[in-house]
Amino acid sequence: MKDIKGKLTILFRQGYCTPQIARIAKKIKEASTTIHYNIKKMEKDQIIKTYKAVFDYKKIDLGYCAYVLCQISPDEYSNPENIANDLIKHENIESIDICTGDWELILKVRAKDQDEYYLFVKKVISRRGIIKIQTVSSLKQLKTEFIPL
Amino acid sequence: MKDIKGKLTILFRQGYCTPQIARIAKKIKEASTTIHYNIKKMEKDQIIKTYKAVFDYKKIDLGYCAYVLCQISPDEYSNPENIANDLIKHENIESIDICTGDWELILKVRAKDQDEYYLFVKKVISRRGIIKIQTVSSLKQLKTEFIPL
DNA sequence: CCACTTATTAGAATAATCTTCAATTAATCA
DNA sequence: TGATTAATTGAAGATTATTCTAATAAGTGG
Numbered sequence: 001m002k003d004i005k006g007k008l009t010i011l012f013r014q015g016y017c018t019p020q021i022a023r024i025a026k027k028i029k030e031a032s033t034t035i036h037y038n039i040k041k042m043e044k045d046q047i048i049k050t051y052k053a054v055f056d057y058k059k060i061d062l063g064y065c066a067y068v069l070c071q072i073s074p075d076e077y078s079n080p081e082n083i084a085n086d087l088i089k090h091e092n093i094e095s096i097d098i099c100t101g102d103w104e105l106i107l108k109v110r111a112k113d114q115d116e117y118y119l120f121v122k123k124v125i126s127r128r129g130i131i132k133i134q135t136v137s138s139l140k141q142l143k144t145e146f147i148p149l
Numbered sequence: 150m151k152d153i154k155g156k157l158t159i160l161f162r163q164g165y166c167t168p169q170i171a172r173i174a175k176k177i178k179e180a181s182t183t184i185h186y187n188i189k190k191m192e193k194d195q196i197i198k199t200y201k202a203v204f205d206y207k208k209i210d211l212g213y214c215a216y217v218l219c220q221i222s223p224d225e226y227s228n229p230e231n232i233a234n235d236l237i238k239h240e241n242i243e244s245i246d247i248c249t250g251d252w253e254l255i256l257k258v259r260a261k262d263q264d265e266y267y268l269f270v271k272k273v274i275s276r277r278g279i280i281k282i283q284t285v286s287s288l289k290q291l292k293t294e295f296i297p298l
Numbered sequence: 299c300c301a302c303t304t305a306t307t308a309g310a311a312t313a314a315t316c317t318t319c320a321a322t323t324a325a326t327c328a
Numbered sequence: 329t330g331a332t333t334a335a336t337t338g339a340a341g342a343t344t345a346t347t348c349t350a351a352t353a354a355g356t357g358g
Binding site for chain 1: 305306307308309
Binding site for chain 1: 176
């Protein structure tokens, strides 16, 4: 077995998709070259970042989902992005935001289960600069990435 | 002016994209028919929900982003999904989760600016069943939908 | 108002891609 | 083992994206 599906999920998580120009042209009744021109412009202007797949994450071993609210050390206030940039490449992390209020950093994290999430916290989150975290576990996901589940 | 870009953003928010089979086939060195077969299977099994675009949301009038932490009324504990299902179709809402802990409902919301967000809160969030909300505004988004920005 | 530049829209032709089909190989399980 | 299902593959056909050229519309500055 070649585990092609596993490879596909990795690729589709971030890209390897493309717009359906002909289908859109029919839908909004414009010439396909017009659609093409507009899309290429949006890509060039970096309005569109990428095209990607959205999964039923339960079915690709990412069934556990949690929001991680973090407080960062006052030492790091001058540049919270230092911490964020260390996290950004981590493939379990769906989103990273620097925020107002009690929690300066909010992560959305996906893992296979709570055990794998615990490993993630120990390995990734427990680092200099983060002084307190609160995990809010998702019991049921109804919508993600603008897609109802 | 036909505002084709506007129509495209609406379509691309949820779909109208498709996998790049030939490109993937080259990348992982398999026959394109094999890739095709596996993708169709993943779609049929609902492992893949859709293919969509990810935007630089600042550039499509959705620059404001906030997490909305909600407490729901004890009356609604028996079925928190009632509330969630009312919200699910709202296009400003990126994600909806029913969660553990102090906040039973977490929304991720996008709007043009704080003014538009305020209108959203008044119109959508202020409803029977939600007894307290706390907005955590994003000051800087570093990653969203698994895509570094 | 005019000349000039830039953005947008289109048709036709080409290049590339997806999709179907039939056949082969691999995996599963009684 | 043998029967059944699932996965992989190459060749052919159907569909689609892309390029090229040109026309039109919108915006800019004199």
